[in-house]
Structure formats: structure tokens, C-alpha cells
Amino acid sequence: MIRIRNLTHIYPGSRKVAPHVAVSDLSLDVREGEFAILSGPNGSGKSTLFRILCGLARPSTGQVSIAGFDLLTEPARVRGVLGVVFQSPAVDKQLTVAENLAIQADLYDIPAADYLARRDLALAWTDLGGRLDNRVETLSGGLARQVELAKVLMTNPRVLLLDEPTTGLDPVSRRNFLEALQRLHHERGLTILMTSHVFSEAEDVDRVAIMREGKLMAYDTPQALRAMIGxxxxxxxxxxxxxxxxxxxxxxxxxxxxxxxxxxxxxxxxxxxxxxxxxxxxxxxxxxxxxxxxxxxxxxxxxxxxxxxxxxxx
Amino acid sequence: MSSLARVSLSLARREMVRFFRQPQRVVGTIAQPLLFWLFLGFGFAGSFRIPGMENVTYLEYFYPGVMLMLMLFSAVFSTITIIEDRDAGFLQGVLVAPVSRLAIVLGKVIGATSIALIQTMIFLAAAPVLGLTLGFGGLVMVVGGFVLAGVGFSTLGFLLAWGMRSTAAFHAVMMVFLMPLWMLSGALFPLDNVPVAMKAVMMINPVSHALEIIRAPFYAEPSALLSDSHYLLALAISVVWAVGGLVLSMIRVNRREAGLSPKGA
Structure with missing residues (x-):
């Protein structure tokens, strides 16, 4: 579903800073319906890889295809099947929850006739009932995250990319968020790639990738990775x-x-x-x-x- | 691909909602040009005399120019939100959505221009006080001029703000680049008695031409203007400014930050 081949990304340097290799000849596959976690220490290149996957950066060399569409030549087709949850939430804090969801419906051209049903379905698992007319800035961090995920799910993505979505959440919110994610993964057969360096989040997923200095050091099931230690x-x-x-x-x-x-x-x-x-x-x-x-x-x-x-x- | 109109209007509506939820912004962008106009208008009233326009007071001369300043400020403050949107994360959510890159530009530009237009219309109500009258045709031409200037200014702001990371830098650029464009447009003083070099700058400055098509309908009949080559040239340049700004903004949004090619590859 996500297919990465020989991907290299070099940040152009400036007069004072030398060019920096962030991702180096990386190949990785996430199969349809798999939940994969991408981890690595700070500066390992996972954020760069994430920016490339959601189409915000163009790699130096290599191929990426998502759901069969080439990311470099058909970015518009890829955007249609992709849902992205960023580390800093992509919601407008000055607008209400309902207003944010309405903008999302416009961006993804959800027919007006389906909108309310799709919205209710996307909100069903959240604790946002009754908060629709509240501005997002008045919500707690956990609830704001739920707005973000509900917003993305409303568009029925086939592939979900998440960049450290649980950063800044308390343990209860974190667990609720991950439970919702796991449930949606099973119910909808979503393909999920999530960056994280909290390993309690990785125990239940299908595969875990570990990056270091731009290279893929390991990519396997949690069981197999544990067995690696021997x-x-x-x-x-x-x-x-x-x-x-x-x-x-x-x-x-x-x-x-x-x-x-x-x-x-x-x-x-x-x-x-x-x-x-x-x-x-x-x-x-x-x-x-x-x-x-x-x-x-x-x-x-x-x-x-x-x-x-x-x-x-x- | 979502429909261009739906996405643009949705993003433009967001700009309006945000604008009217900040009363300070509403007051600030309209009060500043108003104070400028009244202070300079009455201050220069005694000393301002243009050969051939002796019966025009400075308050009246400055009137179209101050409305253009309002367009400039309003458009610029609206495009500053690009930097805030990027900072807050909203922009990246729009960028990964399956929407035409033109819709992202149009959303901002329509929003910015509409906000500016609403404020300008309030100013326009002062025309009869100055003894200026506009027929329906003239009003359409003036508003058309404001729309072109609004699109021109907001795409300029868009192009400047897109690559910037701080609003402070944007303010600096606005003071040394956008304000002079306005000052050298004939808004503050006529273009007739200035050094040749300055006059040349004023002639290639699109803002001068936008001012021309906004000022002219107050003093001539629409039918006369439409056969005036001077007016038509100014109109053509204003259209090129607005359309060019839109095209360049779209190209800018489309450009993704690219990795460096490895040596020898």
C-alpha cells in the first residue's frame, strides 16, 4: 500500500551549514491493512520521511507510491486517498469544532447530502458530543486531538499517516486515542503508518520500523524484534x-x-x-x-x- | 479533485469569520486610514495647490489614495495570516488535501479582497460629503478598480508571506517595499512635478495605474473613460498585475521544498 524504494533526501546546506543527508537509500513497504510504527531517535530522519510521504517535500532520489499512485508524478491522486494527522494539529483554533469539520468537508468535496451522516460517524467514538459549537481553543489537548482525528476520518482515507499524534497527551487521553485508532484499523481495514517513540504504543501493532541516521535499521513484527535480542x-x-x-x-x-x-x-x-x-x-x-x-x-x-x-x- | 469554487469560497469564508471575531482588527484597519486622511487632509489644506486643479482640496485629492491605502493594509494584514496558519498547523492540513493549488491561493485572495472591500465601501459613503458623485456606471468602475487592486495587493502579500517564518520579518518588508509602492503611486502627491527618475518609477508602478482607474470615475463619465486610451492602459496594467499575481502565487504554492540531488547522480 505504501511502497518506498531507495529513497534519499539531502537537505541543501547554506554558506555556514553543510548539506545534510536526512534519509539514505531507504526502502520500506507497508502492506494493505497493516498498522506500522516508525520510530527512531531524534534526528534519525523519520520526520523528513513523513514530510515526503505526505507530499510536502520532494526527495532527492528514489520512488514512493501510495495506493498504487506515484507520489512524485500523481500527487493529486495520492492526496485523495491519504489522511494525515500532524504533530501540530491542523485545526483552526479560532473556529468551532463544527466549523472546522465543515471546512474539511469542503476540502474533500463531501456531498452536502452525506455530510451530517459522515460527520456523526466520524464523531461517534469521540467525547465531542455537545462540544460542536465550542471553539477548538477552549478544548483540552486530548479533545483537540480527537477533533483532528475525526476530521481526517470523515474523509474516509485508505491510508492514514500520523506524526507523533500522542505528543502532549496525558496517559488516559493517550490510551483512548490509541484504542480508537486500533478499533478503526480493525473495522475499516485502514493502512496506518505512525511515527512514535513511545514503545508502549508499539506492542499491539503489526510491524515496527526503527530508523537511525537516515537508514532503516530494523523492520519487523514486535515479536520478531524482541526475539532479535535473543x-x-x-x-x-x-x-x-x-x-x-x-x-x-x-x-x-x-x-x-x-x-x-x-x-x-x-x-x-x-x-x-x-x-x-x-x-x-x-x-x-x-x-x-x-x-x-x-x-x-x-x-x-x-x-x-x-x-x-x-x-x-x- | 474538489471543485475549485467550493474550496476557494470555504477558505475565503474562514478568513471573514476570523476577521470579524477580532474586533481590534476591524477597528484598526479602518481607523488608521481614516485618521491619516483627516489629519493630512486638513493639515495640508492651506498649502496644497495643483496647477489646473485649484478647486480640489487636499482632503479630496487624497480621498482615492487613502482608500487604496486601506486596500493595501487590509490585504497585507490578511496575508500575514499565512504565516500564522503555517505556524499553527492549519496550512499543512490544507496542503495535503486533494485540492487545486489555485484554490488555496484564491481562498486567501478572495477572503482578503472581500474584507478590504467591505471597509472601503464604508469609506465610499463619504463621497457625497466631498461633493463627489458617482452614477451606477461610475460606481461599478470604482468597485472594479478596488477588486483589481485588492487582488494585486493580496497576491503581492501572498508571494512575500509564503516563504516567511516570522510576522516581524513581514512587517519589515511591508514598510520598505509595499508602503513605498503606495507612496509613489500618486496617492499622496501628483506625479507631475517630481524628478524624472522618480516619475519613471511611478510609471512602472502598478499601484499608480490602479489609483488612476479608481480616481478617474469620480471626474469623468464612464462612456468617456472607455474611449480614453490613458484610462484603458491603466486598466490593462491593473488586470495584468492581478492576474500575474495569481499565477505567480499558484506556482509558488505548487513548488515543494526539494532535496538536493546527490553529487554525480
Missing amino acids: TEMVVIQSREAASLAGRLESELGLTVSVVGDEVRLAETENGDSLPLLEKILHRYRPDIRSISIKQPGLDDVFVRVTGGAASGQE
Whole structure:
């Protein structure tokens, strides 16, 4: 659905600043109906890639096609199937919610007969009921985001591009926004590409791309990315963590560390933890409150892939 | 591709709604030219004498020029919103929409020109006080002149504002570029007794010609003007100014910031 081939973007320098390669020979595909997240440390080129994808910048070299239309030669056709949610909301804060939606309907030539039905459908999942005649500047950040997404969804896009849409939202608004996005993804079969560096957002998506210095470092399912690290860890909770740790070391010869009431075993190769867990459970059952195998998180993958270039947080 | 008219009018309506929701802007753009006109008009009343126009007071001479100034200020303040729209994010939402790039220009220009026209019409009500009369034909010609000047000024503002990132820079450019265009148009003083170099600038200045087609209908019958080659030339130049501004603005919007080609490719 989104097809990027050998894309390079070089920012022209000035007398004082040398030209800067923001995206370097990048190829990437997002298949129809997939939800992909694009992440990378600050300055990794993801914002540049985003600007190219929504047609605001023209790349130095390479091809991009969206829904089968070439972005460079048929930008108008691409705009027709594309919905874009920017980091700074593209709503007019001095206008009311209804006025903003009406302008959007004009921009996308939604027939007047369909407008109210389409608007109600786009607003159905939001908390904006009763706020239609309020100016956007009087709404909270979370509600303003909802206006933005409702506005984009009203145009029935086939491909949705989002640039760090949850920036500045509190955790509750953030979760509501992402839940709505996931639901719409499933209900409408939308193809979604979203930039983000909050990894809790990436756990439920189809694929995660990690960029660094303009290059694509990894692009796979969250499971496969976690498996890339190749290790897992047994974690035991116990009332007597210190004494249990001592016995594990002396009797089984394991390397352990104690964090609070948790005993953490050294990382093992994938698959080796389960037999270990069974053995420990069998021998020390009375001392164990809970025992589990911890998979590495996506932020661990991010730090590994990007060489610790960023913390993975905003 | 959405229809050109629907998108342009929708964006123009937005400009009007925003304008009338800011009463300070409404008051400011009309009060400033009014004060200018009254202060300069009465101030120069004693010393202003043009050979051959001895019965024209400065208040009357300056009248078409001050309305042109109102058009200039109004159009310029309207196009400043391009920088604000880009800053606030609204503009990028319009740019990614499947709309003709001309509609983006027209939305701004129609909005800016309409706002300016409404204000000018209030000013036009003062004509009888000065003893100036306009028939229906004359009124149509004056309003037509205002529309051309409004489109000309707002496309100039559009071209200047499009690449700018700060409103402060826009104010600076307006003071050193747009104001002189107006000052050298014959709005403040007649073109007859000025140095040759300055006169040359005034002749190629489209604002002079816009002023000409706005001033003329107050002093001549429409039928006489339509056979006057001097008037027709001024009209033609004003049309070229407005249409040229629209075309250049559209080209400007269409140009995407491009990446540098790699060396050797």
C-alpha cells in the first residue's frame, strides 16, 4: 500500500551549514491493512520521511507510491486517498469544532447530502458530543486531538499517516486515542503508518520500523524484534528473596541478583528459561510467590538497534 | 479533485469569520486610514495647490489614495495570516488535501479582497460629503478598480508571506517595499512635478495605474473613460498585475521544498 524504494533526501546546506543527508537509500513497504510504527531517535530522519510521504517535500532520489499512485508524478491522486494527522494539529483554533469539520468537508468535496451522516460517524467514538459549537481553543489537548482525528476520518482515507499524534497527551487521553485508532484499523481495514517513540504504543501493532541516521535499521513484527535480542530472563518473587537467592547460587550454581522482593536470574538464550523455571519451581515451591519468564521489551530492542543513541523516551 | 469554487469560497469564508471575531482588527484597519486622511487632509489644506486643479482640496485629492491605502493594509494584514496558519498547523492540513493549488491561493485572495472591500465601501459613503458623485456606471468602475487592486495587493502579500517564518520579518518588508509602492503611486502627491527618475518609477508602478482607474470615475463619465486610451492602459496594467499575481502565487504554492540531488547522480 505504501511502497518506498531507495529513497534519499539531502537537505541543501547554506554558506555556514553543510548539506545534510536526512534519509539514505531507504526502502520500506507497508502492506494493505497493516498498522506500522516508525520510530527512531531524534534526528534519525523519520520526520523528513513523513514530510515526503505526505507530499510536502520532494526527495532527492528514489520512488514512493501510495495506493498504487506515484507520489512524485500523481500527487493529486495520492492526496485523495491519504489522511494525515500532524504533530501540530491542523485545526483552526479560532473556529468551532463544527466549523472546522465543515471546512474539511469542503476540502474533500463531501456531498452536502452525506455530510451530517459522515460527520456523526466520524464523531461517534469521540467525547465531542455537545462540544460542536465550542471553539477548538477552549478544548483540552486530548479533545483537540480527537477533533483532528475525526476530521481526517470523515474523509474516509485508505491510508492514514500520523506524526507523533500522542505528543502532549496525558496517559488516559493517550490510551483512548490509541484504542480508537486500533478499533478503526480493525473495522475499516485502514493502512496506518505512525511515527512514535513511545514503545508502549508499539506492542499491539503489526510491524515496527526503527530508523537511525537516515537508514532503516530494523523492520519487523514486535515479536520478531524482541526475539532479535535473543535472550529472556526468569524472575521470581519471594517473601525471603535474599535467602532464596543464596540457595539458588550455592545449590544450583546460578548467577542471580536481588531487586526488592524479586530474584532475577541471568539472561539465557531463548527457550532455555522454561526448563530452568520448571526445575526451580519443583525444588523451591514453598518459597516462591510467583515465577515468570520476562521477554525483552521493545525499548530494549530500540536501545540495542540504535546503539543506545537515545533513551527511547520523549 | 474538489471543485475549485467550493474550496476557494470555504477558505475565503474562514478568513471573514476570523476577521470579524477580532474586533481590534476591524477597528484598526479602518481607523488608521481614516485618521491619516483627516489629519493630512486638513493639515495640508492651506498649502496644497495643483496647477489646473485649484478647486480640489487636499482632503479630496487624497480621498482615492487613502482608500487604496486601506486596500493595501487590509490585504497585507490578511496575508500575514499565512504565516500564522503555517505556524499553527492549519496550512499543512490544507496542503495535503486533494485540492487545486489555485484554490488555496484564491481562498486567501478572495477572503482578503472581500474584507478590504467591505471597509472601503464604508469609506465610499463619504463621497457625497466631498461633493463627489458617482452614477451606477461610475460606481461599478470604482468597485472594479478596488477588486483589481485588492487582488494585486493580496497576491503581492501572498508571494512575500509564503516563504516567511516570522510576522516581524513581514512587517519589515511591508514598510520598505509595499508602503513605498503606495507612496509613489500618486496617492499622496501628483506625479507631475517630481524628478524624472522618480516619475519613471511611478510609471512602472502598478499601484499608480490602479489609483488612476479608481480616481478617474469620480471626474469623468464612464462612456468617456472607455474611449480614453490613458484610462484603458491603466486598466490593462491593473488586470495584468492581478492576474500575474495569481499565477505567480499558484506556482509558488505548487513548488515543494526539494532535496538536493546527490553529487554525480
